[in-house]
Amino acid sequence: METSSDCEAMDPDALQAAERFFDAAPPLSGESDVIAQLKAFVYKQNRSEKGRPIVCVTSGGTTVPLERRCVRFIDNFSAGNRGAASTEFFLKSGYAVIFLSRTGSVQPFCRDLPERPLLDCLETAPDGSLHARPQYEQTVLSALKAHSTVVADGTLLHLHFTTLFEYLQMLGLVGSLLEGFGKRAFFYLAAAVSDFYVPWETMHEHKIQSAGGPLAMELCNVPKMIPLLRRRWAPEAFVVSFKLETDMGMLMQKAKGALLKNGVHAVVANELHTRKDKVVIIEAAGETVLTRDSRDEDIEEKIVGHLTQRHRLYLKHGNGRERASDQAAPQSI
Template sequence: MDAAKGLEAPGETLEAQVKAFFDSAPPLQNSDEITQKLNQFIQRNSSPSSARRVVCVTSGGTTAPLEQRCVRYVDNFSSGHRGATSTEYFLKAGYAVIFLYRRRSFQPFCRSLPDDPLLECFKPTNESNIQVCEAYSEAVKRAIVDHHTAVAGGLLLKLPFSTIFEYLQMLQMIAMSMRCIGPRAMFYLAAAVSDYYVPWKDMVEHKIQSGSHLLDVKLVQVPKMLSVLRQDWAPLAFCISFKLETDSNILLNKAGGALEKYKMHAVVANELNTRKEQVVVVTSAEKVTVQCDKSRSDNDVENPLIKLLSEKHATYIEDSGR
């Protein structure tokens, strides 16, 4: 209970809030295995003969459990479309990608497939044989081949999360493992991260009983980890965050505010209804509107977006070397 009380004290430092958050979090499963995978991945992509830029793409929404033995939780909507698509273009641009994604959200190379590709893209030819339906034949083949090529080639490392606790624990581990590559590291934080959570120690152990007519859920703010990432975890990395709003009137102001407050290198501003066609890249120097080019077959807004960010990252690396 102390952790929560601590978090509620308004005058508390960010450092203390962060400590309270991690102290209150349940231990991450398989953390040794994850660390090992990360170290191998970074090492493979840092050999002098093939030193690549490495980007950590976060994708999908995080959940904030309301009960320790989790039946109910508050979820943040995000299909993971942005993160999955961006991963494809980062790979195309020559990056190695650590894809930190919400379980069951969109996967790279699979976004043109239906929700349930196994049942919707295949059909039986007889009692015991199956084949791909004609309409999906090319898409299914490309998904499997391109995905496999990236993973087997050591260019794509996929790490799944569900809760806000898992997400931030893994983000920290990734940042630590990427420290050794300095400015070659990029963070592309497209995940929809919970703003509020219930500290683990405050949660009831068992399912909340539904006796009363009104349920009053009190959540406290998740500490502003963007600051911590930028300043402590990955001070040399190139950091991009996202701002999603449903109200376009406040969007650019909020994006500018985030840029300044968290010292990001760029903030990608997007509005819920138009986010697949247009985003605005906000930096301290400018606001660049990026739109998808509908005349092209690869007409995703992520195509020009990743090109722009990759250029900015290249300049950043150059400047860091001076």
């Protein structure tokens, strides 16, 4: 059972801000197709003999348009490596994955390929046939085998976004459709979501002209959506959020605050310059430090391993936030 602190009503002002955001957002392009894909995927997983759990992995950064017919936008540095790597390890752990990722970001099984895989990895033979270059043959073969397996199993659904508006609308669709999965649903919110945006109703229709001199523009705070996910869309789901800062002291303070304020089950805290080598997972039971032991190791394997263990405990006991006695003691790994 959820605790009263987990299920308390969302702050009315925060709820109104979220509702205003969605009411004013532009229509989601291809929404009916997204819903159809989600319904078919969820139906397939529900019919799985294994009662397969399902995780929504969000990945990459969101853009903030400055014009409705967008020419300019605000972006962030996220390439989606963490989300793509984590998806691979979730699939290996027996999860079905909804991979909600930024268009053009890193995709599962493609992390070891060059940035231009079709141009750099392939070549034509004298007879006109196409094959992998010798130096990439094993990498391409491994990626194809892994991808073919999940396609055959039907355990991976790719959904793509570009803008902040698209991301949050699609997250809402996924959350609502996974409500029926109850505690078997898992949200792994690794996307780098913009903190500020230009409201659609105040946005310029056409390209902003530079002839008018310096540009002064006021950005609004993006409404907090994780409480909406926890309390409205999928209240029984296991939810993990991410926090990244450039200052370790501020990082830990904000990560602990997010755990309490948003009612999530864990927060993965990472400092910008060490994010590939070290993370701290903040939970009600305490803190767990995970480190990468070698250059050939993916720290995401440890993150996913730790969190899937916590999810199994949540499925068994019904509350991943409060039963600290049922969890392993916080540690460094």
